[in-house]
Amino acid sequence: MDFQKFIEKAKKAGIEDIEFYCSESKTLDIALFNGEVEKSSVHNSYVISVRAIVNGKMTYMSFEDENIDMDKVIEKLKENASVLTTLEEFEIFGGSESYPQLERVDGGFDKVSVAEKVALLKSVEKIAKSLDQRIVLLPYCNYAESSEKTSIINSKGLNVEKTVEYGDIVLGALAKEGDSTQDGFEVKVALKYDELNPEEIAKKAVEKAISMLGAEAIESKTYPVIIENEAMADLLSGFSSMFTGEAAVKKLTSLLGKEGQKIMQDNVTIVDDPLLAGAVNSQPFDDEGVACYKKAVVENGVFKTFLHNLKTAKAFNTKSTGNGVKSGSIGTRGINLYIEKGNATKEELISSIEEGLLITDLSGLHAGLNAISGDFSAQSSGFYIKNGKIEKPVTLIVVSGNFIKMMNEIDEIGSDLFLGYSGVGAPSIKFKGLPVSGK
């Protein structure tokens, strides 16, 4: 598509500024079941998203038909913009003074044949089956790879491009013993093909399933609780919108007006580091072309800043923090948002508990939490700890709390920082007491 011609036409039609966000992606997916390839697919797609400022208001449109009539797109943009009554101020960005250089990784996915990738999946399945006789089924054993190229071109002269390439394996293992059925999932996302290690993936999924066999609910009461790193990352992810400029503009966060105030205990620091080496989400600039940088959201318990894009920054008279992330329109989100690690190993956290719980999984967080107030009640599973030792697996319980309040009642922070593929991370954290509902 001839973007310069498009920009000229738009300008002539009275559009003040216009921007194109083009994403070109190529993916391969393979699903293995019982030693056979059950599904495979290849996709090439090209999506053009355009946003435009007309009479000071911004509207968005996206299309996939490269032969679409430019005049019709321009007409639709003007028509949509004409009903906007928002008082927000908008900006199409001319570019940052400089951009950080991220180390380029050659993932090597292209150099490996599809047959070899199938063979890798088969070995994952075979290893998982051989590890324990109680593994009765591997309902998911999937490989996927994706390479995406995103370019942003606009009427302010910006023309930048970023790429990402990664592969992943998802393994689901089902274990049975007597009346008990449990499953375990492991998702491994890697920037390099060689980092997809079949033994490691198989072991983790199998261990998760087997260790939960025979799990039961426990008595309802308030227990000291360790939330393990992966579950803690899920919890932070569920509440991460409270730190965003978008939530602040819409008054959908209890942190509004609390910048500079102490909101969590002294040893809590939460950072967003979009430049983190080795993370899938890392990127030099956000989806508006603003340079990314590392920043503390909470530093030693003090709330430092909301995560802003250009628009929300204007509403708070500040600068974009490079957190404009596209999902339909450009919203705000942490890119690699994580709680900084502490000193204790997971074993030390466990051994410090006389009677309590290690929670390894929090389910249903999309529904069971209130991101405005920080309240949550989540179906959970994990292990019962007695006299500093794991005694038995636990399931069908509900752990409840308030995220902000909890972060003021931490006993100790673990050293085992885990960063999930969605770009949210945390170490295991031991809380003094959380209400648990069970039997």
Place this chain on the structure above:
Amino acid sequence: MIKKEICQQVLEECLKTGGDFAEIFAEDTEKNIMELTSGKVTQANTTNLHGVAIRILKGFKEVSGYTNDFSLESLLKLAKEVRGALNGEPLDIKFELKEEKANKIIEAVRKPSTVSNEEKVNYLLKTYNAIKDYSNEITQTICFLTDEEQKVLVANTLGKYIEDERNHLRLGLSVVASYNGEMQSAFESIGGNQGYELLDSSDLEKFAKATADSAITMVHADEMVGGTYAVVIHNAFGGVLLHEACVHGLEATSVAKGASVFCGKLGQKVASDIVTAIDDGTRDNQWGSLNMDDEGNPTQRNVLIENGILKSYLVDYRNSRKMDHPITGSSRRQSYRYSPTSRMTNTFFAPGKDKFEDIIKNTKYGLFAKKMGGGSVNPSTGEFNFSVSEGYLIEDGKITKPVRGATLIGSGAEILKNIDMIADNLDFGHGMCGSASGSIPTDVGQPTIRVQNMVVGGRGEK
């Protein structure tokens, strides 16, 4: 969208490496979203989808791909690329595409493209204006309107060539109430596979006030105290229990792999005698209804559980080969980008004989879950959870104080046997269901039901 002759040629190309079935799914969709925040129009955006997917089967094996270019050259290139993953000799399969007409269950009169932006804004304003001065405890209202015109074409080597259009329309409202530094939100929506006549016939003011009342009630509510309770789940969106706790486990996606707790249980008792559960994609203009599914087959009324006995799974074409079970008109995909599989449409418990008032009166102590939030299930274990967005305690047969933060958990197989009262007040609520083939519109429904005992989580202390 794509001419019959072109489809014929492309499908023939697909079968050249031993495939025994091939399918083209093409779509041309326009979606609009408008959002009103605190009375100001903050979004008016449009998304167009334009893509074609090819799928080839050989036995249970599926290979697929998609492209955004509808030209013959591009489709033949895609067909060759996709069929490259199979390497057999061609089977001698002859077929001739015949144009069919889809059922007319869905009739949209005022289609989105015929309604001006100004009119659309007026629906939002009408909703907002009903509650803008309703209470000083309301601190935010966000109202959105989404509409779509999804034109789809399905052609396959069984000779099918059929087109259809979907018009999913939804108006959603979220209201935030604040009191003493606490914030609680409530969400409700009106939705259908219908034109704007849906909103003309809806009482938007009543809808807005009910949503506002829910948020205001909940900001004054006490925290739920966790434990085991008798739980009365109200009608409409309460049907999310059935959706999560049971019917996800009846989808071929997990049944065909032997990964569901309901595997091998057809004809067996899985629920109490009073339970009949139905998935019905043919209900007039309902949010989860379709003229045809995404494999071009007519949607059906599928009785899944009848008087406690498991009668049917939800099955798509590929899985029907594996399961020796007829297809159920249940194959759905979010868009051409997803491979289709068995999914729900409008899923509900059939009405019973009890009266709502009697169910409350007969409950000595329990939780009345008036409105449900969302939830999720693990089909392998049947363990589910969902949140109660508006709840009340029942004490001595009366609904007493509001409680918040309640989460219901349990295992699907257990809960179905534990339902002991079902009222006669069937109603529906609208949601988006996310699973293997993407996010799709589904209705959940039920009359008021009582579950004898359930684990309820909450932050309150005894």
